[in-house]
Amino acid sequence: MTATADFQTRLFNFSAGPGTLPEAVLREAQEEMLVYPGAGASIIEISHRSPEYTAVMESAQGRLRSLLGLGEDWHILFLGGGASLQFYMAPLNFLPDNGSADYLVTGSWAKKALKEARIVGDARTAASSEDRAFAYIPRPETWQLTRGAAYLHFTSNNTIYGTQFASEPRVEAPLVCDASSDFLSRPMDIDRYAMIYAGAQKNVGPAGVTVVMIRDAFLQKRRQPLPTMLDYGVHAGSLFNTPPVFAVYLVEKVLRWIEGIGGLEAMQAINERKAGRLYERIDRTGFYRGTADADSRSRMNVTFKLPNEELDARFVKEAKAAGLLALKGYRSVGGIRASIYNAMPEAGVEALVSFMDEFERRAG
């Protein structure tokens, strides 16, 4: 890893998603690209009902079960279509005609989820932080919860605004969580959840698969009939259609990589350390300003601004030249965003901190 970007060098990649993956995982996929050992063909060329792919999928399910402590009453699905499809599928399955659901609107993705739910039925904003450009997670005592809500939907981490729930909401309604951008970055208090979904392309794999986990008792409450492909019950049975094989195959490798790190508590410790280093550097002088409220800061997406937009742009450009990629903030927000998902090595964060020091000396 060098700071000079030649054509074939891997650089530190702070992309918000699709994001960086463990190099060891990519190397394994590379080795197996032409022949999955013993299969006579690549994993992407063989039947999704073959013993080889079945073993990969079941291994991924087993490892998820073990990492998260999911009991046998949890269904684990690997669906195509992206987390955005879940914005519609979740209410289509679980928002009954005579009921309602609550949504915590803490960012653009949460807002999109609410919009799709309103196509289905009575979906309510229990809290929103849009009044201050989603710079915080609303405090629980301000939430307006509906008694008997079918579920409470929340987005555990907000990629765009750099905020994150510090812990699971404590509410009576079943929790439905879009965990796309901090999935497997820390342990989860699984007993609190009815359903968790996560697009893979931040922490657990490439784009193209969404991990959907549903507790069986919740699944049984779904509306019927439903279009086949939009019915979680269909996917919870045997494999209905061809899954996104390559994406699931890489997810399985990432899960083994997380196990190698020591599981989710070890992963969390590393992530806390990486985020801590960056926020400490941001707060050390007045040159960089974090954009999220201190108590709502994300450990996955660290957002900050320089004294003016010109410096923001220069920072992004010079960082790229120094081998630190994709630091530009989301298009509607501006500033800097350093996404430091599981696979971002601590060395990458150190390199960014050094660059921030050096840039401030030159430009500050």
Next chain:
Amino acid sequence: MTATADFQTRLFNFSAGPGTLPEAVLREAQEEMLVYPGAGASIIEISHRSPEYTAVMESAQGRLRSLLGLGEDWHILFLGGGASLQFYMAPLNFLPDNGSADYLVTGSWAKKALKEARIVGDARTAASSEDRAFAYIPRPETWQLTRGAAYLHFTSNNTIYGTQFASEPRVEAPLVCDASSDFLSRPMDIDRYAMIYAGAQKNVGPAGVTVVMIRDAFLQKRRQPLPTMLDYGVHAGSLFNTPPVFAVYLVEKVLRWIEGIGGLEAMQAINERKAGRLYERIDRTGFYRGTADADSRSRMNVTFKLPNEELDARFVKEAKAAGLLALKGYRSVGGIRASIYNAMPEAGVEALVSFMDEFERRAG
């Protein structure tokens, strides 16, 4: 390529899907797995809005446009969720409340498409070949077409039963085609179509992406409002959500490979030759019997049976030992199925023909 299967040897793979891909494509993907040239990261680790991925996607669209002769009035989308999701999305967009649609039911997939359409509205069976286990394509003079139908849906090739439309249906209604299992295996008379969709995992790439092509005039007729992710109009605009990056990236390479062969007419000539060789071998003696009517035979999936089920099973097993993989017929049908998609080399077909000769000598 040898007949003895060691752990790392690529064998002739007759899988019906996911199916074999061009080895040259896999080698390129292998080389680029750790670093997409100049990007500092793998193609699966960078933003779907990056210049690199945008170029890949636009290249794939441009090559499809050129290979198929699609005018600028065609939208080309790369969607997740599989062709099975299109079974529902197509009628949801294009089957109006006060209208109806016709379906040609020529196999299991066509039947599934009809089932989803009936969840949306008035979808009718214009013809069916279920009376003889889908062994034929019904003759056009037997079709019961609805005047003013919103569209006619057909499945150009039937993977399971080994049948294929010899040419496009000539009807007044706009044609909607599930071309999953013969897409880009031959030229298409594009002017006849309003919409074509194809899961990639047979002829054009890995599982995880469905190519959806819609003529703009047809797109404008879609119902409104629709759930965002199920609205073709949303996807026809700018990129709405993260696409299945790796699958699109491989599709682009497969398209370049088809260009290298000489385009769709050259591809068709090769495919006709491969299928011709196999059917000729089947018909030469009475030992093997083709299961589809002669005038409905597929050039993609060649289905046949041996004198009894015991011999079918022995054939599959011994073929596998000889390095000819995945020849078992679909679970509900039995017999033998040799899927000879674009990427199956002629040498693979020759090897299968030789094996058939030899097996008949031993067992016939």
